[in-house]
Amino acid sequence: MLRIFLWIQAFVQVLSVVTLAPPQNIHVNKWQLTWTHASEKEDVSYTVQYRSFDTSVWKDVQACVQTFSTSCNVTSTKAESEHGCVMLRVRAERQGLTSKPVKACSRHGDSCTPEVSLTARPGSLTVFLSGNNSMALEYADHAKHRVYYGKEGESLQKYEDALYSVSIPGLEEGQRYCIRVQYMLYDKPVGPESCTQCEVIPGSxxxxxxxxxxxxxxxxxxxxxxxxxxxxxxxxxRGRIKKCLQPPCKIPDNFLLEPFPEHHILSSTSSPSEERYDVITAME
Incomplete structure (x- = not known):
């Protein structure tokens, strides 16, 4: 009977480990890491871990081990990486039980996380990325963007590597697709990923x-x-329009009716050799 009871208790503990809710909404902004509670229980603590570029080992951030706070300043981890960028994650702990660790993401682009914007078109999704970043300026083509993508609700396993912006074709119209982007240096991940962004693919x-x-x-x-x-x-x-259409010079109104002067006529019709005669004005 005692053995059955111990088996039941062990089963409950294992079940608790599996179902212990991990922290949510884990975001990092300028070396300040924040998250929300895993559950409503007050005795849940959290441990923050980091991993540098040149190793696969996760280490604890000493200032944030089994803390009951929902934020942590991780500036101290900057010195642990050759490039000043580390990946971060948080796990929940309660009565010796540990949840699955969840990686942090960044909503804002900086020297460690790409700045991302999306445009959806029929059958495709364009991911706009800036090639003018500190990684690219220092390492040229050795620094790339890894764009993870997939349908909303699915694990984002597919990816495309690109130096600059990239277009993902062959997507189903009417479906909602999500992406997240991370810097890659010599094919190794550097810094936190960008937070997931989603767009609906429109149809024709x-x-x-x-x-x-x-x-x-x-x-x-x-x-x-x-x-x-x-x-x-x-x-x-209308008046202004007519005024604008008038010619620049004005022709006198009586130009065609004005008589020529008499001396003008004489000078033009007589010559010095002609004799002058009196004009007969009346005859009986």
């Missing part, structure tokens, strides 16, 4: 709808703004 129909919406907006703008503006100009600004 969606793109047509977007084009139709944009066209409708343009038509509305033309009808509501341009046409009334043109009508206002033609109706109320």
């Amino acid at each position: 129909e969606y793109e047509r709808q977007q084009t139709a919406i944009i066209t409708a907006v343009v038509v509305v703008v033309v009808v509501l703004i341009l046409i009334p503006a043109i009508a206002y100009i033609l109706i109320f600004q």
